[in-house]
Amino acid sequence: MSTIAFIGLGIMGAPMAGHLVDAGHTVVGYNRSQGAIDTLVSRGGKGATSVADAVAEAEVVITMVPDSPDVLGVALGEDGIYANAKPGTLHIDMSTIRPDVAVQLAEAGSERGIRVIDAPVSGGEAGAKEAILSIMVGGADDDVAAATPYLEVVGKTIVHVGPAGSGQTVKAANQLIVAGNYELVAEAIVLLRAYGVDAEAGLKALAGGLAGSTVLNRKGASMLAGDFKPGFRIDLHHKDMGIILESARAKGVAIPLGSVTAQLIGSLRAQGDGGLDHSALLRGVERLSGQEVSGS
Incomplete structure (x- = not known):
């Protein structure tokens, strides 16, 4: 079992984080609204006060936020993932963003010793709740292989479609x-x-x-x-x-x-x-x- 930081507990992120808790992982959640964090804690997860706090001890970081600027903010900011996560941490971005931004994140993560894959999903709220999402994955073979056990908790169809940016x-x-x-x-x-x-x-x-x-x-x-x-x-x-x-x-x-x-x-x-x-x-x-x- 792993310690997973889950950033973004919205309509999609909340049930996905919940499934990872149910699978036995330690899930530390962070969201802009405290209510979503409290809901995760009530399900058996843990809450964080910031992105830096969430990722400090994590082996895996999953982001599920609305848009490219949001992912860049939580990944590259001073309080962000790459400045505060341990080298070797696996960052799985499951947001839907621009393909070129996914490539930018992979390059920035590599410079900090962070392994990055893009793994956007399809299936909507129902798919997230039922853990039957389709997940299209871009990234290096070894990193995708490392991420697959976590993706299998929240999705049914997981396909590695190519290098960084391909998933997007x-x-x-x-x-x-x-x-x-x-x-x-x-x-x-x-x-x-x-x-x-x-x-x-x-x-x-x-x-x-x-x-x-x-x-x-x-x-x-x-x-x-x-x-x-x-x-x-x-x-x-x-x-x-x-x-x-x-x-x-x-x-x-x-x-x-x-x-x-x-x-x-x-x-x-x-x-x-x-x-x-x-x-x-x-x-x-x-x-x-x-x-x-x-x-x-």
Whole structure:
């Protein structure tokens, strides 16, 4: 069993840290809000007063924070991981950030004797709670092998996809597909309803054929019910679409459908829906169609 510092106890991080506690590890958690730390402690973990405090005795550090600047802050700051962790510590960044920032972290960690891998996840809140996340991993072979036992506690599908930054590139591709899938499911729901079709029955039929997807299976019913409690917020998917557009532009890759979807997500956010689940793309289609908006 290992001592693990877990930085970022939000919607995804909290259940992941809890699974590591349940597996028998000593988990020292830190979060900007004290309530999340208290919840981890009540589950059997320990609390820290700062990032430096959390990582001081850790063999493994896991970060699960919102964006590239957040990871850079907790990793490179004076109170951060690389200035305070012991040489040889393994840093597993499970946030979704820019691929070039993941490479920057790996290089900075190497200079301090810290082993760094990028291991972003897919599966949302439900996947985190059920410990069935898909994890796409970038980094050196030995470091990925060392991280795998911890990743197996929180995930079901763990794939080493290449060197540092590769995990984040695959995650960008994941977010591109997921965004497009949500948008098309939303459009299908609005179309079904416009023709008076039983939308629940219609989605059941669609889920059994080539149109079937995890989005349909996990979110179809809640979309029909107008339940957009956030498992993954529009605000965060908006951030991810920015990563996708920037990454595609850097390599001269055309993503026409992705670009349109990014605009639709940005529009939804501008209309005040940024705190809702990304399945709330349904609300955007309803507005464009002049229909009553779900969940309002």
